Amino acid sequence: MAANTPAQSYSRISAQELEAQHRYHLRRRKIRNFFKSLFSHGIIIFIGLFFMVPFLWMLLTAFKSDQDVFHTPPRWLPYDNVRVEVNGEQLPLYTVQTEAGEKELAMIKIVEGVGTFVDPTNPTQIMEYKLQQGAQRIAEPIMHISFRWRNFIDAMERGSRPTVGASFGVYFRNSLIVAFFSIIGTLVSNTPVAYAFARLKFPGRDILFIFVLATMMLPFQVTMIPVYLLFNDHLKWGNTFLPLIIPTFFANAYDVFLLRQFFKTIPEEMCDAARVDGASEWQIFTRIVLPLSVPVLATVTVFTFLWAWNDFTGPLLFLHSPRTFTMALGLQDFQGQHTMVWNQMMAAATVFTLPIVIAFFFAQKTFIQGIKLTGLKE
């Protein structure tokens, strides 16, 4: 019961020391972790710029005015002329170096480097100035940051071949039709096939399943020409959506595989119990298995939408009349026809991308899950 045995004092000092040491290490680790995470954030953001900036550039270009698109060096935010109303007309405002000093004048027209201006405060007074004298610019447009929403309306109203009534509005509708029926076809045709491979026991099943998987290996190019001739020449389905939609009603290896893997995880006992009660396989499939498979059906729906929305080769083969173009084909055609209107092209590309981005934010988990299950999307 001695107050201060050596052992105790030793342990007390050591405890203090330990604590101090501990605190010291803790602080050092905190500082190190801080710099480590700062470095991590820095490098992730730096590389992230490569992914983010092009995406942003698409959006920003979509809002630019026609002349701002070609401004060098490029500006991040969209600029447009400041306009004033003079005599019932919207005219761009310029700063002009006049004899009476700098003035803000509205421009009516430019002819061979000579601009015709009107004073907005005195609409009857019309003057002419050369835009440039030697190296000195006389008239400089006044710009302000302005997001040009009209680009979207213009892009949707005009398409690659306006004379035949083909606009991006029409292309968008066509893409929706194709995607909608592709989803229906894929869901209706793949689920029973996958169910048979997952749950029905019959002779020859496994050999057939190997055949299903083997078709994944076959490149599309091998079957492309005969399928084209079948649809286009024999069935006369060119310029209709049928060649794009009908094949989805006949199952495909990827979705069969994906659905089969999921169906296999549904407890066999549930199906067996229904079987004992005299349910047919069709009843088990529609009443028990399908209602339990909503998550995987969502994945298939999302990925079929993505695939149909994105598909370029199919429409290229079968759709030749501009009124039947899908977004992918219409955008390519637009780019081939008008190479300079980047703002409208980017507006159309944004409209094309938007449904997918919206779908992604609503069904983020489904997207990631689907990618893990099916591997790369094409």
Next chain:
Amino acid sequence: MEVMSSFKFRWPPRMPKWSRRERHNFRTGLLFLMPWIIGFLAFTLYPMAASFIYSFSIYHSRRPLEWVGLENYASLFSDKLFWQSLNNTLYMVAIAVPLSLLLSFICALLLNLKVRGQSIYRVIYFLPSIVPTVAGTILWLWLLNPQVGLINNLLGNLGIDGPNWFKDPDWAKPGLIMLGIWGMGGTIMIYLSSLQDVPTSLLEAAELDGASWLQRLWHITIPMVSPITLFNLITGVIAMFQYFAQAYVVGGGDNLGQPLNSTLFYSVYLYQSAFLFLKMGYASAMAWVLFIVILVCTLLLFKISERFTYYAG
């Protein structure tokens, strides 16, 4: 006639081991499989047989088939454009595929770090991969515009004179590779999910034993994700042999393969042969050669990878 009348049609002998139940199951099974069976016959088996026959003939869609034996295959060898397109495709397979695998692995490592806000970073890295192919390609045509494009102007700020990209035969393919890397979010996510499956107990044990970060990466992480690397490699190679839409958009439809056939990839030349030159037989021969090349490459990759791939359990 004698022969005909003496021939009696008989059903094939009933296999004794098939019980009534089994036959019932077989019928039910076939009914469920009907969509796939019809689709397989109409859209896979028949077209395969047809294109195999076309590949030995001269075939324009509106004229009868003319059998020429191996002529299509033989003339492939003397076709300069065929070799050029194969060269272009092999360039992409050899450079773009490994490069994008390496970069997506690095990105996945970054996205797997324990820092705050990781879910936002993941969305940013992933987002470009869901931009439709045609939209993404046109966006990059705009970004890589030699005069007013963003990239060359940014390079100009750094004092670098940017190349002409899609107007220069030497730079068109690097431009396409950049486009591909921009959209590799899917591969990054696959890598990320496999990185998350690497057992932390292994990594911690190695750390306790004094293994550095690099050693842990080299001896644990990379072997653990090697099956995914193989999967990504094979799907990447197969997809690259069929590379089409991006190259078609860069060619603007009318000038496929521009500039100077530097973007004339195998599938582009195949499409051109079949639907623009209407040499369907020749294109079918190309398709079968493509099939065989893909098969050989896949098998080769499987064979080579056996020594480098680690399968846990």
